[in-house]
Amino acid sequence: MSNDALKNAARILGQARLAIAFTGAGISVESGIPPFRGPGGIWSRYDPEKFEKNYFRQHPEEVWPLLRKIFFDELARAEPNPAHQALALLEDMGRLAAVITQNIDGLHQAAGSRTVYEYHGSTRRMQCMDCRMFFDSASISLETLPPPCPNCGGLLKPDFVFFSEAIPFDVHTEATRLAKKADVCLVVGTCGEVMPAGRIPRVAANAGATVIEINVQETGYTRGTTDIFLQGKAGTMLPMLVEEVVGRHA
Numbered sequence: 001m002s003n004d005a006l007k008n009a010a011r012i013l014g015q016a017r018l019a020i021a022f023t024g025a026g027i028s029v030e031s032g033i034p035p036f037r038g039p040g041g042i043w044s045r046y047d048p049e050k051f052e053k054n055y056f057r058q059h060p061e062e063v064w065p066l067l068r069k070i071f072f073d074e075l076a077r078a079e080p081n082p083a084h085q086a087l088a089l090l091e092d093m094g095r096l097a098a099v100i101t102q103n104i105d106g107l108h109q110a111a112g113s114r115t116v117y118e119y120h121g122s123t124r125r126m127q128c129m130d131c132r133m134f135f136d137s138a139s140i141s142l143e144t145l146p147p148p149c150p151n152c153g154g155l156l157k158p159d160f161v162f163f164s165e166a167i168p169f170d171v172h173t174e175a176t177r178l179a180k181k182a183d184v185c186l187v188v189g190t191c192g193e194v195m196p197a198g199r200i201p202r203v204a205a206n207a208g209a210t211v212i213e214i215n216v217q218e219t220g221y222t223r224g225t226t227d228i229f230l231q232g233k234a235g236t237m238l239p240m241l242v243e244e245v246v247g248r249h250a
Ligand code: APR
Pocket: 023, 024, 025, 026, 027, 029, 030, 035, 036, 037, 038, 041, 102, 103, 120, 188, 189, 190, 191, 192, 193, 194, 214, 215, 216, 217, 219, 232, 233, 234, 235
């Protein structure tokens, strides 16, 4: 990645009227959370079919131990990394309007980001599939699986989007509205293969936004949608980018 590309990206980001960030699993890799695809990815170790809504409903005693292992035990100790912190700083500086994330790990909020749209929900909440009540995951013991609903004893489900489950419509609507208004869209650590979330950078680009992509490798965005490609780890590139922006506006 050339230093010119970084300086150019920082200049554009520093002058943005409305900048958004679209993030995926790659931004949390340096927090110790494996991505879904690629070497060591979650879907190379577990069958995604188990995380399909109807399968879960029919086999909760099989799926809940996987959910605990992948999304609670391993993920619970994860901390925000410098990439998450860089986006929170950009927001504090008034240079980032929102983070639109596909991640369910809550690390953007933990880093201090305040306007975060979670396209695929979050592990921080659970919902009962019977009485529909919501609970803070931290208040639910996972000693007994499946954990019974504290209200009705029914089946609790982590409040993230399972396959064949609908995307939260309000998030989809607001994320799309912002993408159409943005003049800069950061795209960080996502393969861009999963829809409808994956269309956000293209919606922004089609509406005239400059797309600045950070990834360790090229993606389906890089040659057609991305204007500036900063190849590298998010935990390195985002802090460098923000430092350059700060330097320009010190
Ligand atoms: N820094 C930046 N990018 C990285 C890093 C890193 N340290 N490590 C990996 N990446 C990139 C990979 O090159 C890849 O492009 O992050 C991306 C991870 O891709 P996926 O694992 O497919 O994650 P994501 O794009 O967020 O998946 C979208 O798929 O299964 C669903 O709901 C799940 O939200 C997820 C969605």
